[in-house]
Amino acid sequence: MTLEQWLAEYDLSHRHPVNIRIHKVCVPLILFSVLGMLAALPLGPVNAGWLAAALGLAYYLKLSPRAALVMAAIVVPMLLIAGQMPHWGAPLLPVCAAIFALAWVGQFVGHKLEGKKPSFFRDVQFLLIGPLWTVRGML
Numbered sequence: 001m002t003l004e005q006w007l008a009e010y011d012l013s014h015r016h017p018v019n020i021r022i023h024k025v026c027v028p029l030i031l032f033s034v035l036g037m038l039a040a041l042p043l044g045p046v047n048a049g050w051l052a053a054a055l056g057l058a059y060y061l062k063l064s065p066r067a068a069l070v071m072a073a074i075v076v077p078m079l080l081i082a083g084q085m086p087h088w089g090a091p092l093l094p095v096c097a098a099i100f101a102l103a104w105v106g107q108f109v110g111h112k113l114e115g116k117k118p119s120f121f122r123d124v125q126f127l128l129i130g131p132l133w134t135v136r137g138m139l
Contacts, residue, residue, distance in 0.1 A: 031075070037097060082096070
């Protein structure tokens, strides 16, 4: 599918105005928390967060070079912030796990209002489309 087709499919279960607002907040929080939790896993000179970001950006590049660029401008600062959190006295794994759990609660509340299941129940790739959908105007 093309990027436009993925976004159009994602739109189908994200029409309720409150669900849309919840997603605009919770999807970036989930992305940050996943990257942060992965950043807590060292893999030699890098960590699993940077590896996951590289794989995700490769997926986005396949969909659209602009999408990859926009997402790089988002995920790189997220990973840099996650990397600094322990220096600020914020334990990375517990803080990111809490953000992850709370943001998913928000997502499911939004889908309850929407009356439709999350898109990723149909296709797991929607977990990567959600962040693009939240920044659709930049694509």
